[in-house]
Amino acid sequence: MFLRTKNIKVSPIKQMELLAARIPDVVSLAQGVPSFDTPEIIKKASIKALKRGVVAKYSLTPGLPELRETIEQKLAEEEMYYDFEKEIIVTAGSIEAITASLIALINNKKNQVILFSPSYASYPEAVKVAGGQPVFVNLIESKNWQIDFKQLVRKVNSRTAAILLCNPNNPTGTFFPKEDLLKIAELAHRKKFVIISDEVYKDFVYEDSILKTSDVQNINDDFGASDVQRLNFFSLAQIPELRKIVIRVFSLSKAYAMTGWRIGFLHSDEENAKEILKIHDSLVTCAPVISQYAAISALDFSDKEVEEFRQEYQRRRDLICRHLDELSDFFSYQKPNSSYFVFPKILKTKSSWKFALNLLEKAHVAVVPGVAFGPSGESHVRMSFGRRKEDINGAMERIKKFLIK
Amino acid sequence: MHEVAKKIIQFILKWCSKIYLWRTKAHTIVIAGTTGRHWIKETVVEELEEKGFSARANTKNFNAEIGLPLSILDLPSGEGNLFRWLKTLWQAVKKVLVTRHQAAGEYLVLEMAIDRPDNMKYLLSIVKPKTAVFTTVTMIYRENFENLDGIFLEYKKLIKSLPWNGLAILNFDDERIRNLAQFSHSRVITYGFDEGADFRVRNFKKVADGQQLKFQINHPKKILEVKINRFGNHHIYAALVKEIIKENYRMPTADFFSQMYADSQKLTPLIPRK
Numbered sequence: 001m002f003l004r005t006k007n008i009k010v011s012p013i014k015q016m017e018l019l020a021a022r023i024p025d026v027v028s029l030a031q032g033v034p035s036f037d038t039p040e041i042i043k044k045a046s047i048k049a050l051k052r053g054v055v056a057k058y059s060l061t062p063g064l065p066e067l068r069e070t071i072e073q074k075l076a077e078e079e080m081y082y083d084f085e086k087e088i089i090v091t092a093g094s095i096e097a098i099t100a101s102l103i104a105l106i107n108n109k110k111n112q113v114i115l116f117s118p119s120y121a122s123y124p125e126a127v128k129v130a131g132g133q134p135v136f137v138n139l140i141e142s143k144n145w146q147i148d149f150k151q152l153v154r155k156v157n158s159r160t161a162a163i164l165l166c167n168p169n170n171p172t173g174t175f176f177p178k179e180d181l182l183k184i185a186e187l188a189h190r191k192k193f194v195i196i197s198d199e200v201y202k203d204f205v206y207e208d209s210i211l212k213t214s215d216v217q218n219i220n221d222d223f224g225a226s227d228v229q230r231l232n233f234f235s236l237a238q239i240p241e242l243r244k245i246v247i248r249v250f251s252l253s254k255a256y257a258m259t260g261w262r263i264g265f266l267h268s269d270e271e272n273a274k275e276i277l278k279i280h281d282s283l284v285t286c287a288p289v290i291s292q293y294a295a296i297s298a299l300d301f302s303d304k305e306v307e308e309f310r311q312e313y314q315r316r317r318d319l320i321c322r323h324l325d326e327l328s329d330f331f332s333y334q335k336p337n338s339s340y341f342v343f344p345k346i347l348k349t350k351s352s353w354k355f356a357l358n359l360l361e362k363a364h365v366a367v368v369p370g371v372a373f374g375p376s377g378e379s380h381v382r383m384s385f386g387r388r389k390e391d392i393n394g395a396m397e398r399i400k401k402f403l404i405k
Numbered sequence: 406m407h408e409v410a411k412k413i414i415q416f417i418l419k420w421c422s423k424i425y426l427w428r429t430k431a432h433t434i435v436i437a438g439t440t441g442r443h444w445i446k447e448t449v450v451e452e453l454e455e456k457g458f459s460a461r462a463n464t465k466n467f468n469a470e471i472g473l474p475l476s477i478l479d480l481p482s483g484e485g486n487l488f489r490w491l492k493t494l495w496q497a498v499k500k501v502l503v504t505r506h507q508a509a510g511e512y513l514v515l516e517m518a519i520d521r522p523d524n525m526k527y528l529l530s531i532v533k534p535k536t537a538v539f540t541t542v543t544m545i546y547r548e549n550f551e552n553l554d555g556i557f558l559e560y561k562k563l564i565k566s567l568p569w570n571g572l573a574i575l576n577f578d579d580e581r582i583r584n585l586a587q588f589s590h591s592r593v594i595t596y597g598f599d600e601g602a603d604f605r606v607r608n609f610k611k612v613a614d615g616q617q618l619k620f621q622i623n624h625p626k627k628i629l630e631v632k633i634n635r636f637g638n639h640h641i642y643a644a645l646v647k648e649i650i651k652e653n654y655r656m657p658t659a660d661f662f663s664q665m666y667a668d669s670q671k672l673t674p675l676i677p678r679k
Contacts (some may be wrong), residue, residue: 041484065440070466073443076635081615083637240614240634270636300465301484 008128011121012372016356020366027395028366029383032170032341035391036257038294039305045297046290055290061281062273063090063265064292067299071265074299080237080248086270089280090263090287090295094200094251095122097266098164100279101196101247102130104272110161110193116147117374118343120170120198124374132161138376141345144334145172147180156187162194168201168233171343171373171382173317173336175205178234185236188245194272196247197236200264201339203255203306205233206314208337233338243269247276254340254386255306256298263291313340316385316392323396330403340386343370346379356381363402365395411471414483414490418474421497422531425478428501431511433532437563438540438582439556441639442468442516445538448647449514456654460512468516473528476515517563521549525559529566537563538574538646542581557581567591574649576642577602594653596645598638604645611636620645622652 013031020026049055062068068084075082082088091097102113106127113127117136124134137152139145163184168175188195237248251264264287266276286292317335320342324331333344349355352369359365359381370380385392426433434449436442446462453460463476475482478497483490515532519525542556550556564573564585573589576582577597586593596604607628609618615634618641622629633644 044485069440069443072637081635083635083639085637085639087636 008125011125013121013368016360016366016368019357020360023360023364026360026364026366027391027398029385029387029391029395030366030368032254032384032386033259034254034257034309034340034386035388036309038257038261039298039302041301041305042256042258042294042298046294049290049293055293057289059090059286059289059292061286062088062277063287064289064296067292067296068265070296070299071267075237075267078235078238080235080267081240082237082243082267083270087273088265088267089273089277090265090292091249091280092262092264092284092287093253094198094249094264095126096262096280096284096287097249097251097264097276098123098196098198099126099129100276100283101194101249101266101272102126102132102162102164103279104275105161105194106130106132107161110159112157112159113161114152114155114163114193115374116165116169118145118169118171118370118377118380119164119373120166121368121372123164123166127164135160136374136376139169139172141334141376145169145174145343147176147184149180149183152184153187156191156193158191160191160193162196163188164196164198166198166200167235168199168205168338170201170339171341171368171370171377171380172334173339173341173343174334175233175338181234181236185239185242185245189242194245194247195236195242196249198249199235200249200251200254202233202235202250204310204313204340205338206310206317206336237267244271247272252295252298255309256302257305257309258291258294258298261288261291261294263287263295313385316340316387316389317342319389320383320385320392320396323392323400327400327403340384342383342385343373343377343380344383346370346381350379352378352381359399359402363398365398365402410487410490414494415471415474417494418471418478418497419531421501422474422477424501426513426532429511431477431513433513433515433534434536434538435515435517435532435534435563436538436540437517437519437560438538438576439543441540441642442518444635444639444643445540445646446514446516448643449538449650452647452650453512453514453654456651458512458654459510460514462514463516466516466518468518469520469524470527473515473517474531477513477532519556519559522555522559525562529562534563534567534571536572536574537567539564539579539582539585540576540642541579553581557585560585561588564589572653574646577605594649596642596649598641604649606641606645609641616641618644620648622648 016030020028067090068088071088072082072084111132112135113132115123115134115136116139127134135155137155138148140148184195235248236242236246247266247268249266253259321335324333324344330347331344332347333342336342346355352371356367356369359367368382370377436446450460450462467476478500480493480496483493517528539560542553565588567573569590571591573591573593575586575593575595577595578599595602598606603623605621607619607621609616615632617632619630631644633640
């Protein structure tokens, strides 16, 4: 009866959370949820909107014009120029933006979507929901999880509808250098497919992630830490000539600690946006209006909080890495330079599911098995350092006891 | 924040900004309308700076009862924290007492947002603009108004407040905005796509990295071509307003020379002093 959903699975991250909920006293490093609450100023703005009585009705399908105008202003600060009236759509989080884009793009002739492995666990299911077929291309762990271009070129064909990339990448905590992104763009231009760039972690790029010394030399002393990040982190949506082949997705969930508000947006050339809007309308009519008002305040007034989150995540990243260094007989890992995930390799067991289940049952620590993020994620686990320091310390102490028994 | 505290803050900020404007004789340009204010504000500031004026605009969306005085005084919001507000109010008072000629000749480009009837009357009790740019009257930001005519009546108050030697810049494509012309005591210049606009877009096309537009100026008749790296009609409107500012704002002779004197202090003398 449910033929379409037969091959679609609930995200292994959620599965792990469900299993963990049954065991008392579990410390979870599984779900990628920030430990922070939504900043006060955002909550106040939504209460104000609620009291004004403006949140009970649908907004326009692409979103409140004042929010889209704010998004356009925010994008312009990052050198991305999009028309709020025709090229920006406010969505119910980034996964709705991604799914709506995929449904709009996938057809009988072009039904394959390239995904990097490892990458975000919900992507393959979103592709299947849209009636497409996920095609995996490996990231090379020894090269700090950069793209295997030989494999990418081999896997692209006339059926390729899109490449869906998470940048910075979940679960590896790394971001793609500009040169690699430009290579993907060139390939997309030649082979006529679209790039969906999911950049929900772009605000969490750490200060020690500058890639080249030449970059460093060019940075004027007047720049602050966040400017240094911007100089390093690059989005294809910054190149106007590529706007027809790039759909950029952003969510407020992570940057502004708003996962429960379900609010994000996408932007692309109007030709793409008008097609995606049809799907967005069919799926959700509009993003939750109260969250849209909250988003205006977030984008306008919460830069300071985002920067505080970033600095705290960097401290937590260093903390979890120190713990992992003490477990070098059991794990090897690439130090993440962005997002709030680390993706260590398990040295003594092959099956990441078995390892994660064992850890949950015996040590009462929840992590996500690496295989959830694609075939090459096997033998790894994803640990989130979005959790509080106490949780990180507690979980890592339990892991140490479990492994060194 | 408690309503009483809000009223007190609003009162102090209002009077501080009024005194500041009186002392500095700042020239104010106001951008009003339901959409596209931000982009016009940006291009107006850009044009004024290109002409050598010292120009400043609202930060973020500081454009209503409390935000507007904060923008005038160039101060941050207390954001619901009483101690931060006290600090802001102290800075406001200090600014009013200390500021003398260093801010004189300043151009303030201010967005004005209204969300309920009589809002404009309050804002105009703080600012007396010399120039006002009007964008649109649309459904989308209706807020507490019964209908669009309610918003129109607010803008009527603004255009009527302009001095005889002021300038009203009106969006010709918006019928309500166009009709404001009849209430103006000052000079009126219109812009838009429709035939009859003083600064009119003749044709435009989207290119890979922006928009190319050709527009006609009626008095004196000339045709200009411009390319902008932004997308959307609101940027075309902003480009037109920029051109109007370019044509109509010239630095007064006194200001020109005082700027020259100020700049000359930074120059190295040709013959070094012994």
